[in-house]
Amino acid sequence: MSNGKKYFGTDGIRGEVGQGVITPEFFLKLGWAAGRVFSRAGKGKIVIGKDTRISGYMFESALESGLAAAGCDSLLVGPMPTPGVAYLTRAFHADAGIVISASHNPFYDNGIKFFAADGTKLPDDIEFAIEAELDAVLQTVPSSELGKARRIEDASGRYIEFCKSTSGYLNLDGMHIVLDCAHGATYDVAPKVFRELGATVHVIGAAPDGLNINDQIGSTHPAALQKAVLEQNAQLGIAFDGDGDRLLMVDQEGQAVDGDELLFILAKHLQGKGVIRQGIVGTLMTNLGLEVALRKLDLELIRANVGDRYVMEQLNTRAWPLGGENSGHIVCKHVTTTGDGIVAALQVLCALRDSDQTLAQAKSGMRKYPQVMINVKLPQRVDVLALPAVQSAMAQAEQVLAETGRVLLRPSGTEPVVRVMVEGEDITTVKAVCKTLASAVSAAVANL
Incomplete structure (x- = not known):
């Protein structure tokens, strides 16, 4: 790895199932290594979530076994958006959170992401410590010290309430929206969030079978959502990726609204509320049109390297509340700790409500450059x-x-x-x- 690590990339570990390190043997050892690191201050407790890939069952079991062998307890939350695992890690005062997912990749890929106890991505020193343990010989703790596993039955309900709370329990009565859940981790929680806030919701991409995640649907394939918005005569559409940390929106005319345009809408809204005073963080790939539009608002755009890890580094350094990528990975740090597609979508809807604008009107203040x-x-x-x-x-x-x-x-x-x-x-x-x-x-x- 160019970052000096043997296994961890900029966003965890990812690859094709059965190839390289994406095997049950490696995940067993990885669970043990992580358990060793997180149990150093006492018996560790780790939240494990996954998306809807068929290989998730296999890797969940392997991780659970490895953690138990290291004397670490597992809290299993089942299919859950990546940011949901980040929230539940904080809510249960766990030592870490683990997500089994390959994000927007096809079903035959899988991977793993870690969260620290505070719901943020792991710092480099912890990733290096886990890699060091991977080189050690796996030794099971005495039977009296083995970890246990239990399933958290109300995990989805907890995360749904958290999402709603970040919007101040926004009233969506009278709003007709289409949700595209990419047959992924948001398939259950996202429709409930928006329906419980009062919206009329038409859902596509919410019938996962283990093989159809991201298959011509979701935020990386907006055509299905664009078609559904027009057919349903909806006010807007929202598409998530396989693990729910990205979003793309579609306006009433069926036009896609990407991460850069959503960042503009949010920046203008949060500036008006006094939440943003100086600027936001984008990446080297952020459209120049956003930079120009922000300049007219007397806001600065700081460009980080591509990857949410680098966006977060800049946000933390500057203590700024908003950043993201044109892919739709948006971090609203004033309400949560990581990129969250559902939370970001709700923040956009708050902006539309407060400005009394449609999505098309709200994005019109920014012109994307070719x-x-x-x-x-x-x-x-x-x-x-x-x-x-x-x-x-x-x-x-x-x-x-x-x-x-x-x-x-x-x-x-x-x-x-x-x-x-x-x-x-x-x-x-x-x-x-x-x-x-x-x-x-x-x-x-x-x-x-």
């Missing part, structure tokens, strides 16, 4: 930004765009490519600049 990306394959790992020819090409591209656009070269963390991204006011210029820059990068690498 964005073009070309992946350039690399024959070897190389720092393309250090190449003089690439530096010269970037300078020329920035000169062409001037103040009306921006250029970004971002090496992939998972494959040998560099992503050449250009955005600006004029789509024709953006396409031409991106093509020219990508060709320059390709030529520079070929001459190595």
Whole structure:
């Protein structure tokens, strides 16, 4: 791993089931290693949740066994959105929370995410400590010290009440919405949240069978939601990803509203309430249109590296309440500790209510700039930004765009490519600049 870790990436561990470390043997050892770390101050207590993948049963059992062997108790909450596990970890005063999920990936992938006792992602030192234990020989504690497991029967109800409370128990009487639950972890709780607040709810993507999670549905496939919103004549639609930490919305006309546009709506709303005073956190991929729109509100946009971990780092450093990614991973730190699709959606609905606007009207204050990306394959790992020819090409591209656009070269963390991204006011210029820059990068690498 580029972060110095053997197993943990920027958002836990993830891969294809049966390949690499995504096996029951590894999860057994991982449960034991985590149990060892979290039991150092006494007998540990860990919340375990999962999404709806068929492999979740297998990995839940393996983790539970490993934790028990380390003398750690498990609280099983079953299918639960990732942010729900973060909340329940806090609510039960557990030592940590574990989510078995591969987020927006297809069903044949799976992975694991950890939360610390306060409902935030694990700090690096704890992840390093778990990795160190993974290299040790698994030794079971004496039988008198083995951990136990129990299922929390009211876990969903607890999380539903928490979600409603973050909106001040918003009154949604008279609102007609469509929810797309991606056949994932929100399939049960999300419809209940919005119905209990008074909305008329039409639900799609809420019949998980272990194999259909994210399959042409959910926040990464908005066409199904767009179609349903128009067919139902609904006021808006909300789509979540497989584990419920992302969202995408659709307005009354069937137009998708992405994370950047939702961040604009929330920033304007929270500024009006005095919650935001300085700015918000986005990423290197955040649309330039959001930065321009925020500037008109006298708000700053800080760009973190791509990944919710880096967004959270900036939010914590600056003590700011709002940040997120264009993918729809939005962190509302004034009401919760991590990215939460349901909570973010409720915050957007609060903004619409307070401004007496439709979703289309609320997003109209921001104009997204055209964005073009070309992946350039690399024959070897190389720092393309250090190449003089690439530096010269970037300078020329920035000169062409001037103040009306921006250029970004971002090496992939998972494959040998560099992503050449250009955005600006004029789509024709953006396409031409991106093509020219990508060709320059390709030529520079070929001459190595």
